[in-house]
Amino acid sequence: MTVAEQLRLEQAAFVAAVAGELTDFLGTRQLVMAGISPDIDPIMGSISNLVTGGKRLRALMCYWGWRGAGGDPAARQIVTAGSALELFQAAALIHDDIIDRSDTRRGGPSVHRRFSQLHLAQGWALDSERFGHAAGILAGDLCLSFSEEAFTDIGEQAASGSQARLIFNLMRAEVMAGQYLDILEEVAGPVRDRAGAVTRAHSIIRFKSAKYSTEHPLALGGALAGASDELLRGYSAFALPLGEAFQLRDDVLGVFGDPVTTGKPAGDDLREGKRTVLVALALDQASADESAFIDAKLGSPDLGAEDVAEIRRIIEESGALQATEVLIGEFGSAAFDALEMLPLDELPKTALRKLAEATVSRAS
Amino acid sequence: MTVAEQLRLEQAAFVAAVAGELTDFLGTRQLVMAGISPDIDPIMGSISNLVTGGKRLRALMCYWGWRGAGGDPAARQIVTAGSALELFQAAALIHDDIIDRSDTRRGGPSVHRRFSQLHLAQGWALDSERFGHAAGILAGDLCLSFSEEAFTDIGEQAASGSQARLIFNLMRAEVMAGQYLDILEEVAGPVRDRAGAVTRAHSIIRFKSAKYSTEHPLALGGALAGASDELLRGYSAFALPLGEAFQLRDDVLGVFGDPVTTGKPAGDDLREGKRTVLVALALDQASADESAFIDAKLGSPDLGAEDVAEIRRIIEESGALQATEVLIGEFGSAAFDALEMLPLDELPKTALRKLAEATVSRAS
Numbered sequence: 255m256t257v258a259e260q261l262r263l264e265q266a267a268f269v270a271a272v273a274g275e276l277t278d279f280l281g282t283r284q285l286v287m288a289g290i291s292p293d294i295d296p297i298m299g300s301i302s303n304l305v306t307g308g309k310r311l312r313a314l315m316c317y318w319g320w321r322g323a324g325g326d327p328a329a330r331q332i333v334t335a336g337s338a339l340e341l342f343q344a345a346a347l348i349h350d351d352i353i354d355r356s357d358t359r360r361g362g363p364s365v366h367r368r369f370s371q372l373h374l375a376q377g378w379a380l381d382s383e384r385f386g387h388a389a390g391i392l393a394g395d396l397c398l399s400f401s402e403e404a405f406t407d408i409g410e411q412a413a414s415g416s417q418a419r420l421i422f423n424l425m426r427a428e429v430m431a432g433q434y435l436d437i438l439e440e441v442a443g444p445v446r447d448r449a450g451a452v453t454r455a456h457s458i459i460r461f462k463s464a465k466y467s468t469e470h471p472l473a474l475g476g477a478l479a480g481a482s483d484e485l486l487r488g489y490s491a492f493a494l495p496l497g498e499a500f501q502l503r504d505d506v507l508g509v510f511g512d513p514v515t516t517g518k519p520a521g522d523d524l525r526e527g528k529r530t531v532l533v534a535l536a537l538d539q540a541s542a543d544e545s546a547f548i549d550a551k552l553g554s555p556d557l558g559a560e561d562v563a564e565i566r567r568i569i570e571e572s573g574a575l576q577a578t579e580v581l582i583g584e585f586g587s588a589a590f591d592a593l594e595m596l597p598l599d600e601l602p603k604t605a606l607r608k609l610a611e612a613t614v615s616r617a618s
Numbered sequence: 619m620t621v622a623e624q625l626r627l628e629q630a631a632f633v634a635a636v637a638g639e640l641t642d643f644l645g646t647r648q649l650v651m652a653g654i655s656p657d658i659d660p661i662m663g664s665i666s667n668l669v670t671g672g673k674r675l676r677a678l679m680c681y682w683g684w685r686g687a688g689g690d691p692a693a694r695q696i697v698t699a700g701s702a703l704e705l706f707q708a709a710a711l712i713h714d715d716i717i718d719r720s721d722t723r724r725g726g727p728s729v730h731r732r733f734s735q736l737h738l739a740q741g742w743a744l745d746s747e748r749f750g751h752a753a754g755i756l757a758g759d760l761c762l763s764f765s766e767e768a769f770t771d772i773g774e775q776a777a778s779g780s781q782a783r784l785i786f787n788l789m790r791a792e793v794m795a796g797q798y799l800d801i802l803e804e805v806a807g808p809v810r811d812r813a814g815a816v817t818r819a820h821s822i823i824r825f826k827s828a829k830y831s832t833e834h835p836l837a838l839g840g841a842l843a844g845a846s847d848e849l850l851r852g853y854s855a856f857a858l859p860l861g862e863a864f865q866l867r868d869d870v871l872g873v874f875g876d877p878v879t880t881g882k883p884a885g886d887d888l889r890e891g892k893r894t895v896l897v898a899l900a901l902d903q904a905s906a907d908e909s910a911f912i913d914a915k916l917g918s919p920d921l922g923a924e925d926v927a928e929i930r931r932i933i934e935e936s937g938a939l940q941a942t943e944v945l946i947g948e949f950g951s952a953a954f955d956a957l958e959m960l961p962l963d964e965l966p967k968t969a970l971r972k973l974a975e976a977t978v979s980r981a982s
Contacts, residue, residue: 290795290821293799297795297798349756384719387716387751388801389801391758392797394755398763399766403787424650435655442740461654
């Protein structure tokens, strides 16, 4: 069997095991909830629906971090850790979509939108939007609690004081802090010094995305397998720039992405008012009039197709798109260079290389 | 030293220990957050502010559940468990106030309101309300994660599979389910069968409040001290009706309470559209016109003082207030009877009796 074949089989087995564990986990919780009231079914359904899809980037990072540190491919703990990460990601997405007022997720309605639609369809009283947001907040809270239950189920290796627990705790706190800095920049960015905007945008992607999506999951898998501090440092040197490239790519897709592949409306990031590195660079490099135009339009919920097209033009012609692509290339290179330095067997190294390639060059 | 003196000293020592542990806990997290950005200070400040106050009902239930089962008054674990419960309660309050659009909490602005005020004061861009809600969602998520970190810090007695962990997990899931049933009843109640409304309202208070506020905290303390199944059943027989009386009292205060003592505007529950047992009884027992009046006004954000006065009149004259007071009396009696049956030493029994008295007859 070639390494490529072995990789494909092993990764498919892990993804299937995580899916199976998530189904079992949510099945047992569904029984508890059904005992309270069948009215709770839509909450459980919204969580199940969300953890069924996705690229499983965080679970896979965790898995290969585990394998790279000598973890057994058939061990239960790593499947449980992957499930916990997927549940955490689902919780984050549910609340994120409320915060960003995103109506769609992976081409379907977002969770709070599902509940406002349910409200409308049932002809219930009072306000549909408000009900949707309230139900979404609770669904996210429940899913966040579930992720913790799953993480605790790993057992002793994730007990209080363990390195894995420290990483999981730090991951949660940092991503929440990063998300707050992200929404703060949306509102405070326009009145803060423009010179610092690119630096602030960089810091945001590090905490809300890079550390959360790649660095911590990889380290978590490593820590669970008892990786040395040196290996964990090597993992960071690879995964942190990879995560930065991942988020910069996400920012480009948020403005220039094809709605068919991203599952999000065109220019959604602009409508949400995200002050990404891409946007900060454009504001810095465009003419005063053009910058004022972006400032005036950013975060406007009724931003039209023409406005999106004009902002895209400014971002392109200012050189900000090009500069961002250069950054993606640089962070990507830093990640790939660090990967080659890692003392890993061929299988995990190949797996991480393929994950990294997919992450940096993805279209959705 | 009399039992009353001993009780006062021991309870004050525990409350002080929980306050100290919460300060230390949040202090170490504040260091991590300050390392990310000083911009996160208001998030940490809002959490600290919320865990500083309150009646510590859940922590005290947990403590006396522990002491009743023979737990050491000086043990670290019970202080940590109390802190975890207080952090969980703070998280629940932060999200609750967003869901209920409550602008005040304990006489001051609620967390999301603090952030919308910060937005206004700083002259930031875009929408103050929206920023407040988004920041409140993230502050609640962070606080929810903190409660879990604290709970895990209990150590082995709270590890995966332990009875304490099962209770904590069930408590979280049930309160979230109960809160969903609560907001569902606000919107679906008017179009659902009126005959079942009182039963539905009862089920809601059981899950969102009674199990959460009294039954599970008491059981948690007992489980941590290794209580027998029999003692835990006895605890439930006391704490579940107590919690029901507690919430029924809360419902009465939500309509008839004095804003000066409750720290909430008069008739706040009516403005939020809460379909409590009190309201369900009134809808059932009032005339058709009066019921239609309540239905039309419930959940109206601009409900005025005259409307509140009229609904109060209907609730009183329909006999719903009287019936609710009778229920509070009955649940209270059931709780006190069960308490006397419990095989506890005089100190914990006296403590639980005093807690129960304060809970049933409170004015805020």
